[in-house]
Amino acid sequence: MPYLFTCPHCQTKTQVDDRYSGHKGQCATCGGDITVPYFTDAGAVQASATRSATAKRNKSTGLFVAAGLAVVILACIVFAAIRYGGQTVAALTENRLRSASMKNLQEIATALNAYADEFGTYPPAYTTSANGTPLHSWRVLILPYLDEVELYDQFDLSKPWSDEANMSVAYQMPGVYEHPDTNAVGYSMVPAYYYLTGPGTLFPKGKPLGPEDVKDNGSQTILVIEGRPTISSGMWTEPVDMDYGKMQGLVGGAVGIEPGGWIPGGVAMATVDGRAHFLPIGTPASTFNALVTPAGNEPLADDTLD
Incomplete structure (x- = not known):
């Protein structure tokens, strides 16, 4: 050759x-x-050297491509984390708060129903003195049904909630009345759960209704709900609830007037059957209003509160 x-x-x-x-x-x-x-040996050496150099070039090229691809993937991950990570954390936080609040509501509803089983009606929105002066919120009246008998016994129910002796006891608010999102108010004596009061509700002025007065589906009638009405004292014992007559039924609407104000996505509530639910923002006002009335005979789909 x-x-x-x-x-x-x-x-x-x-x-x-x-x-x-x-x-x-x-x-x-x-x-x-x-x-x-010796051409044969030289050729073999040259060929070997050529193959080695080619392999090194191919390896270097492969490493360069792999490194470039890794950088691109990492950049995509960082971008996705920045864009969607915050949303994911916010959604997880909201779901956690929602679940915890619904658990509180279910416990409160169970206590309200236990009271109704004993007395035939739900506790009144507040007790009154002989001359009609409001004394104590319903939250005080159901303490024995929340396993808070010792706390209940410390209140002097013959005196107003604002009496000095009762105020000192009120600083022991049960955790079930506190919203899980304590950062929302920064004051732990503010309750998060309220009656809807007024004509057409379970709690009209005067005598409250009981389970037997609920002619609509009890699983679709609101018993207690999240809210943030103005409480002058910031105390859970103050006789304050949410006036249904001032509402338009806008879930997540004007804070202090409409239901909600705690969780951005909607409002948690409990129905007469003792179950807790979550109404999202955008729920039609007609649906909310139908859920309020105990005997309005408004038709609601079976899956309204699914």
Whole structure:
């Protein structure tokens, strides 16, 4: 097999057959002494070197491409984390608060129903003195049904909630009345759960109604709900609830007037059957109003509160 040989003296290139590998002689052009190299070994070495260099180049190229791809993927992950991570954390936080608040409401509803089982009606929105002065919220009256008998016994129910002796006791508010999002108010004596009072509700002015007065579906009639009405004292014992007559039924509407104000996505509530539910913002006012009335005979789909 012929190989290309270059004279080291005159740089003349000549085709030399590989059978002359290792032979000595003189260059046909310049007459200089030459030694023909072993072409087979040299070719093998050169081929090996070429393959090694090629492999290194391919490896380097592969590493470069892999590194570039890793950078692109990392950039995408960082972008997604920045764009969607905050939303995910917010959604998880809202779901946690919603579940915890619904648990509180279910416990309160159970206590209200236990009171009704004993007395035939739900506790009044507040007790009154002989001359009609409001004394204590219903939240005080159901303390024994929340396993808070010892706390209940410390109140003097013959005196107003604002009496000095009763105020000192009120600083022991049961945790079930406190909203899980304590950062929303920064004051732990503010209750988060209220009656809806007024004509057409379970709690009209005067005598409250009881489970037997609920002619609509009890699983679709509101018993107690989240709210943030103005409480001058900031105390859970103050006789304050939410006036249904001032509402338009807008879930998450004007804070202090409409239901909600705690969780951005809607409002948690409990129905007469003792179950807790969540009404999202955007719930039609007609649906909310139908859920308030205990005997309005408004038709609601079975899955309204699913």
